Amino acid sequence: MSENIIKLFIKKGFLLDKEMLDFFNQLENEDVANGILDKIQASSGEKLITRSLINNNLDKIKPVFNELDNEKQKLVERFFVNVSVSVEVKKETRIENINPKERRVIKKTIPSKIKVLSSPIVQDQKLEVKDFVRHFRNRYNFFKKILQERTELEGLTSIDKISVNRAFSIIAMVTNKSITKNKNLILEVEDLTGKTKLLITKTKEEIFEKSKEIVLDDVIGFKCSGTRDFLFVNDLFYPDSCLDNKKRLNEEVYALFISDIHVGSVNFLEENFTRFIKWLNGEGCNEEQKEVLKKIKYLFVVGDSIDGVGVYPGQEKGLAIKDIKDQYKKLAEFYKKIPKHMNIIQCAGQHDAVRVAEPQPPIGEDFAESLTKIENLYLISNPGLIEIEGGEQEGFKVLMYHGASMHGLINEIEELKLSNAHHTPAKVVQHLLKRRHLAPIHGAAIYIPNPLEDSMVIRQVPDIIATGDLHKVDVEVYNNILIICSSCWQSITPFEEKMGNQPDYCKVPMLNLKTREIKILDFE
Numbered sequence: 001m002s003e004n005i006i007k008l009f010i011k012k013g014f015l016l017d018k019e020m021l022d023f024f025n026q027l028e029n030e031d032v033a034n035g036i037l038d039k040i041q042a043s044s045g046e047k048l049i050t051r052s053l054i055n056n057n058l059d060k061i062k063p064v065f066n067e068l069d070n071e072k073q074k075l076v077e078r079f080f081v082n083v084s085v086s087v088e089v090k091k092e093t094r095i096e097n098i099n100p101k102e103r104r105v106i107k108k109t110i111p112s113k114i115k116v117l118s119s120p121i122v123q124d125q126k127l128e129v130k131d132f133v134r135h136f137r138n139r140y141n142f143f144k145k146i147l148q149e150r151t152e153l154e155g156l157t158s159i160d161k162i163s164v165n166r167a168f169s170i171i172a173m174v175t176n177k178s179i180t181k182n183k184n185l186i187l188e189v190e191d192l193t194g195k196t197k198l199l200i201t202k203t204k205e206e207i208f209e210k211s212k213e214i215v216l217d218d219v220i221g222f223k224c225s226g227t228r229d230f231l232f233v234n235d236l237f238y239p240d241s242c243l244d245n246k247k248r249l250n251e252e253v254y255a256l257f258i259s260d261i262h263v264g265s266v267n268f269l270e271e272n273f274t275r276f277i278k279w280l281n282g283e284g285c286n287e288e289q290k291e292v293l294k295k296i297k298y299l300f301v302v303g304d305s306i307d308g309v310g311v312y313p314g315q316e317k318g319l320a321i322k323d324i325k326d327q328y329k330k331l332a333e334f335y336k337k338i339p340k341h342m343n344i345i346q347c348a349g350q351h352d353a354v355r356v357a358e359p360q361p362p363i364g365e366d367f368a369e370s371l372t373k374i375e376n377l378y379l380i381s382n383p384g385l386i387e388i389e390g391g392e393q394e395g396f397k398v399l400m401y402h403g404a405s406m407h408g409l410i411n412e413i414e415e416l417k418l419s420n421a422h423h424t425p426a427k428v429v430q431h432l433l434k435r436r437h438l439a440p441i442h443g444a445a446i447y448i449p450n451p452l453e454d455s456m457v458i459r460q461v462p463d464i465i466a467t468g469d470l471h472k473v474d475v476e477v478y479n480n481i482l483i484i485c486s487s488c489w490q491s492i493t494p495f496e497e498k499m500g501n502q503p504d505y506c507k508v509p510m511l512n513l514k515t516r517e518i519k520i521l522d523f524e
Helices: 003-009 018-027 029-045 051-056 058-065 070-079 129-147 204-212 270-280 287-294 324-336 363-373 408-412 414-418 426-434 494-499
Strands: 114-118 164-180 185-190 195-200 218-228 232-236 254-258 296-302 343-347 376-377 384-388 394-401 462-465 474-478 481-485 507-511 519-524
Touching: 018 029, 018 070, 029 058, 051 058, 058 376, 129 164, 129 218, 164 324, 185 204, 195 204, 195 363, 204 232, 218 414, 270 324, 287 296, 296 394, 296 462, 324 363, 343 394, 363 376, 408 426, 408 507, 414 426, 426 462, 426 474, 426 481, 481 507
Parallel strands: 195 232, 254 296, 296 343, 343 376, 394 462, 462 481
Antiparallel strands: 114 384, 164 185, 164 218, 185 195, 218 232, 254 507, 384 394, 474 481, 507 519
């Protein structure tokens, strides 16, 4: 290990004293050593790595240590002064079922009625073709297991074992689609054993209509006949998401859903948002409304809480607050006024101060320190899965996804494009649920492939899926899954006007978790 560490430091142009060489040898982690060098290089002109230099730059270097296991973190804490790499999480925080590779240190105790089921963190990395291959293999294998349970898919076989002209089924990923001169559809598909072509003819009207919504990279179960060179499709099935029943609580608890606040924009509807905050505090409410306010326990904020900086060319002309940290400080001023019995759960969006590539990590201290200090605010990744009101009975699983992929899906599916589904986002979400994937089309949204599993796959079917991004309020139920799409707190922008988008302003869906009744509160 010593030789590798020395070579790494020489390659980067650094010197290493004996004390630090011993530390890195005990740490046995070249990635961490590399990360420390990058942080030192960015923040200091020093070339000799010593213990005192690390101590002087701990505030910048500490995040590098967070990926270490417990034993290695204890080594770090023994070696350096004033450092606590991880904060002990009490039993009542109940962070469960998170893949160890996705675990993020939560720096506050989470109420017992809230569980973070999934908050995926995929580190920025140099990507190679093999990373995408592994990513798609993982996706295919997950959906294959689900589709294998479908009783309709009789005689399941792999593509390399197709030999005779008989009825059978395959599970395959769509790699290409084209229309023949006779307006029939040809699909090129593959599984882990080979490739083939499928023909869907107009004469089978029901199947042909279903096939119109097929997009590239869909994993579908096909009932077929024919030979390996060319197959005829008799039916097709998606992995799909469904629940056996609609969940309800035994007691009356309310949850609110908002997104796209866009604090910092000249179009931010501050007066309306202030009216919302005052309402949460009971100002101007009658006694009946005040009783409801006592039972509001959750406020979900589904991304784009601020307008950001440099999100698109020329954005600075539309900013009232031009410093991104100041935008978060302004947002924090609002959050601090929200009653403490209301838990605020927020994921990121494309305008927030995190990378654009999905899964987006939680908003952090680097730009939003003012948010991290708010006691009843919990920041998770985008997408993120939360369970609320769990205990003796299973709670509500809420999947939060801002929704960057929805634009691409609208452009690729004829039904959505013709119906201008930007105005009815719940229809788009239904297609995501049908595919059990939040960004099914490669290239339609920016993402980072996860070496372990596709982070955008819907592994656990949620009771509620909450989205934003399209600035339209919409509520639907799909296979007992409640879809809640939120409006915005920003008046129409020149870009939206150009695109013909008509946003909904200041509408807040309020869900009664006992009755499942939804009211749309209007603060416009």
